Amino acid sequence: MQKTLKAIARAVGGTLLGGVSDKLMLASGVSTDTRSLCPNQLYVPIVGDRFDGHDFLPNAVEKGAVGALWQKDHPLPSPLPPVPLIRVENTLTALQQLAASWRQEIGVKVVAVTGSNGKTTTKELLGSVLSVKFRVHQTQGNYNNHIGLPLTLLSMPENTEVVVLEMGMNHAGEIALLSTIAQPDIAVITNIGEAHIEHLGSRQGIADAKLEIREGLAKQGILVVDGDEPLLRERLSQEKRRWIGVGWQDKNDDILQSFSTEGLEGISFTTSLSNRRFTLPMMGKHNASNALLAITVGRSMGMTEEEIQQGLTQVRMTGMRLERRTASNGMLIINDAYNASPTSMRATIDLLSSLEGFSEKWVLLGDMLEMGHDEEAYHRDIGRFAIEKGISRVYAMGERGRWIVEGAKEVATQEKVVHLQNAEEAARIFLQEGNQKVALLVKASRGARLETVVEHVLKGAKTF
Numbered sequence: 001m002q003k004t005l006k007a008i009a010r011a012v013g014g015t016l017l018g019g020v021s022d023k024l025m026l027a028s029g030v031s032t033d034t035r036s037l038c039p040n041q042l043y044v045p046i047v048g049d050r051f052d053g054h055d056f057l058p059n060a061v062e063k064g065a066v067g068a069l070w071q072k073d074h075p076l077p078s079p080l081p082p083v084p085l086i087r088v089e090n091t092l093t094a095l096q097q098l099a100a101s102w103r104q105e106i107g108v109k110v111v112a113v114t115g116s117n118g119k120t121t122t123k124e125l126l127g128s129v130l131s132v133k134f135r136v137h138q139t140q141g142n143y144n145n146h147i148g149l150p151l152t153l154l155s156m157p158e159n160t161e162v163v164v165l166e167m168g169m170n171h172a173g174e175i176a177l178l179s180t181i182a183q184p185d186i187a188v189i190t191n192i193g194e195a196h197i198e199h200l201g202s203r204q205g206i207a208d209a210k211l212e213i214r215e216g217l218a219k220q221g222i223l224v225v226d227g228d229e230p231l232l233r234e235r236l237s238q239e240k241r242r243w244i245g246v247g248w249q250d251k252n253d254d255i256l257q258s259f260s261t262e263g264l265e266g267i268s269f270t271t272s273l274s275n276r277r278f279t280l281p282m283m284g285k286h287n288a289s290n291a292l293l294a295i296t297v298g299r300s301m302g303m304t305e306e307e308i309q310q311g312l313t314q315v316r317m318t319g320m321r322l323e324r325r326t327a328s329n330g331m332l333i334i335n336d337a338y339n340a341s342p343t344s345m346r347a348t349i350d351l352l353s354s355l356e357g358f359s360e361k362w363v364l365l366g367d368m369l370e371m372g373h374d375e376e377a378y379h380r381d382i383g384r385f386a387i388e389k390g391i392s393r394v395y396a397m398g399e400r401g402r403w404i405v406e407g408a409k410e411v412a413t414q415e416k417v418v419h420l421q422n423a424e425e426a427a428r429i430f431l432q433e434g435n436q437k438v439a440l441l442v443k444a445s446r447g448a449r450l451e452t453v454v455e456h457v458l459k460g461a462k463t464f
Contacts, residue, residue: 001102001154002028005067008042009086011101012094014069017076018084025084027066030098030154032147039064044095046147047071053091057081069094092147099150100181108160109134110182111297114167114175114210115190115226117344118290119144121282121321122190123166125294129311133303134161144168149178162301170370171199172209179216186300187213188293189225189232193343198372207231217241224296226289227252244300246292254296256288261354264324264332271295276305280312283322283334285354286347322348328460330436332358336443337450340368342378346385348443353389358439362393364426364453366444367400376403383407387415395420395429398448423449427456 006023009016016023031037032044034056043060045053045068054074061081070076070085088094103110111130113122127138137160139152144166156163167178179187192207200206211232214223219241225232227245236243246254255272262268266281269288280291291312298308317323323335336348345368352361363386371378383404386394393416396404401419408417420426430440430453444450 001030001098001156002026002158003102005042005084005086008098012069012086012088012097014086014088014094016084016086017070017080018067022067022084025066030095030151031060031065032095032151034059034063037063037065040066042066043068044091045069045071046092046095095150095154096146096177096181099153100183102156103153103163103181103183106156106158106160108137108156109162109186109301110165110184111162111186111188112165112167112179112182112184112213113188113190113293114169114213115188116193116195116206116210117339117341117347118190118286119166119168120338121287121317122188122290122293123164124317125291125312125315126164126188126297128315129294129298129303129308130162130164130301132307132311132314133301135159136162136164138164139166142168146174146177150181153182167213169209172205173212175209176212176215179213181216183216183218184213184221185218186222186224186297187217188297189213189223190290190293191226191343192229192231193341194371194378195339195341195343197374198370201372203231207235211235214239214241222300224293224300226293244296246296247289254292256292259285259288263356273299274305276309278309278312281315282317283324284347284351286344286351287322322351325454325458327431327434327457329431329434331430331434331457332436332439333454333457334439334441335451335454336441337366337448337454338446340366340443340445340448342368342371342382345382345443348441349382349386349389349391352391352439352441355439358437360392360438361390362395362430362434362438362440363391364395364397364420364430364440364442364450365401365404366396366448366450367398369445369447375400379403380407380410383409383417384411387411387417391415394418395426397422397426397450397453398444401444401448423452423456426453430457431460 027042029041031041043065067084069091071091137156169175223243228247245252257270259269268279325333384407394408405419
């Protein structure tokens with residue numbers, strides 16, 4: 001973003017405090033964190049539960065901020081800083097207003113994606129596909145909330161043609177806010193799972209929350225959704241805007257067909273609309289569904305099948321999402337420790353079960369968080385599911401991991417089922433007993449930090 005302070009004040013309904021010439025000063029970007037603030041950026045102090053960004057104004061000035069927002073319920077600093085301030089009712093609201101203004105000003109096409117599982121993967125697929133034809137800007141890392149999404153919009157270069165935005169949430173109303181800010185032209189819903197059911201009460205509540213993405217969707221906008229999910233189909237039966245259902249079932253507008261795995265190299269499939277075979281350098285049947293969402297968006301934006309395939313081929317995923325590593329003893333590690341829910345747990349266990357060339361298939365599973373009052377049942381079900389899918393060893397860590405072990409033991413016969421105390425114990429076992437014939441899946445919610453086990457195993461720690 002590049003705007004004068006006068007234009008910023010107008011966009012956020014604020015009052016500029018400074019000299020006559022200050023209104024013409026140009027802000028090149030926005031920062032809410034003085035640790036990463038760059039010269040000539042506008043500093044936006046956010047008020048949190050345990051911190052107040054206003055306290056760090058001197059640091060922002062020292063780093064070269066061109067100016068700062070200032071919340072009206074905070075007394076003006078004395079003496080006034082050597083940079084102009086823009087007084088606003090609420091700095092967070094002003095940040096969101098500024099982002100919405102910038103989105104409208106540069107006239108970018110917005111593709112927004114949400115869902116219980118797979119939204120980050122789908123965001124990466126969308127970005128890769130669309131970048132073949134357009135200048136694309138997209139969400140980085142976990143910048144998918146009420147602060148991160150505005151910052152993503154405000155970091156768009158002026159020549160951006162398409163922005164791909166990931167929208168995350170924990171509670172009802174959050175996606176509606178993000179959609180209102182972003183005003184998407186195309187909205188994508190990957191699926192409805194159990195993530196955040198603790199806050200939303202049921203899968204029905206989760207579906208309602210995800211469908212809030214329609215709040216800011218353009219009148220001529222398009223919805224692309226998991227057409228296999230009846231909760232979405234029911235709620236979209238009266239939708240006046242165009243919506244496209246894709247998936248495995250015959251009732252969809254585009255149907256996945258002739259799926260096959262290419263070993264550890266990826267997957268391939270055809271779709272009913274074009275009968276063209278697509279290849280994807282990612283593992284897992286569930287990623288065919290994610291890819292079809294991206295293919296559908298690409299087609300809706302005028303891309304050819306060849307251009308879409310080029311984008312699928314060049315996709316690069318962020319870490320801890322089906323990341324393949326090899327331990328010093330030759331054991332294959334599939335690190336998917338970034339996040340977890342019952343739906344994604346089953347999908348990755350299915351993937352592990354389908355791998356060929358391994359005589360032993362092990363899982364290290366951990367806590368699934370925000371599962372609500374049925375969390376014990378969810379964890380026990382996953383333990384049973386792993387055994388039923390032929391997993392030869394089920395390891396688990398964490399307090400909720402004990403339920404996974406107990407569930408597995410209910411149906412286990414010859415399989416080894418163990419609850420591990422810590423990462424060191426896990427790494428020692430895997431290093432001592434693993435070999436090139438073993439494939440190990442590591443999966444849990446991010447808070448379980450199972451990636452520490454992977455780190456220990458890859459280092460081949462000899463102190464164990």
